[in-house]
Amino acid sequence: MRERAGKWLGKEQMFASNRPLHVMIIVYLVIWIWMAVSPYSRFDWVLENLLIWAALIVLVGTYKRFWISNLSYGLIGLFLVLHTVGAHYSYNENVVDVWMKLLFHSQRDNFDRLVHFSFGLLLAYPIREVMSACTTLSRRWLSVITCVIVLAMGAFYELIEMWVALLVAPEIGILFLGTQGDPWDTHHDMELALYGSIIAMCVTAFMQRIKQREAGCR
Template identity: 55%
Template sequence: MFRTERRFRKNRILQAMIGGYAVFWLWMLIKPYAWYNWWLENLLVLAAAAGLGGAYRWFRFSNRSYALIILFVALHTYGAHYSYNTTPIDRLMHEWFGFHRDNFDRVVHFSFGLLIAYPAWEFFIRAAGLRKGWSYGLTPVVILSFGAFYELIEMWVALIVAPEIGTRFLGTQGDIWDSHHDMEAALIGAVLAMAATAAASHLAHRRTTRHLPEGG
């Protein structure tokens, strides 16, 4: 089910994905909206790179999971370039849907659940030995807890590192329920991801059993 490479130097697909993201990151580094916000937002990228790189020796995700992780980080990097103010994607959403609020940040929170749920599920299956039935239900709960923890991290960063910019860094846009909606978006994304994963797993199992020889 999960195809992994033993050595990074032999994993050409992962190397290509990392190289592509590095080029994208350098592109987003050119004239960001605010340098201070850019580096604050990229603490997440640095932490993810350090964590995944340090864990590679004892646990390797499948390339599918790495692709989903890199895609999410790329979305976050895009938002960081604009300091999660009005992005070109926000302008399109305003034009197409008549939104009164910049919703790209909410798209990123939704994508966190949608894209990171599968790697988390893979970890539960392979490293924790969790049964599939339990893993489908536990993964959205864990994603929700990580989403809540990230909201706390944002608050701590705003209070400790950047108190002078306060809610501008948090990007609440005057919505007192902003953090709650962000967590809700991540939860919905995770539930959808696990529903799709469960359906795909069920179909794959049916195809496998259909081709098994009858009898003992």
């Protein structure tokens, strides 16, 4: 516990010398500024960016409190990049959608589905890392609870989308929600986030076993 507390106390000093994190921040800022130019719908872009701004506030506000690795920051940053690109196009057709339509022989714009899947795939490990630092759960339960948290966050985000569409911009509700006429769209979004988190936890468990075997061989 003292060792972890020492890491927390020294985190401010470590940030100054954390070059990989500096590079991540600069790259993301460049992408964000690029995607802020001439979006598909400026009003929808602002609404979509509320998630980004909220996430950045949480990351900055909890930086000293939670000890997470650069790998986790990289995964979070990658997810924010995907969402930033989606916000620019209001999750309408882009290059990725064209490619996915050809791949899956579908007329639906599937980039939003890709982002929901990435939510679970990319954010599960950072969530697990925070849970590992703040709880005494076993590895198995860490993985289970992480998947539950991802599912709960996915469901809560769908509620936020509904509230924002109803209260702030009912006139662009369909565009903001992006259901594209699919009555099961919300369920599929949560489903994909859950599948992504399960895959992430399976990969994490596999990598941990490899490390244990390597440590045992030494």
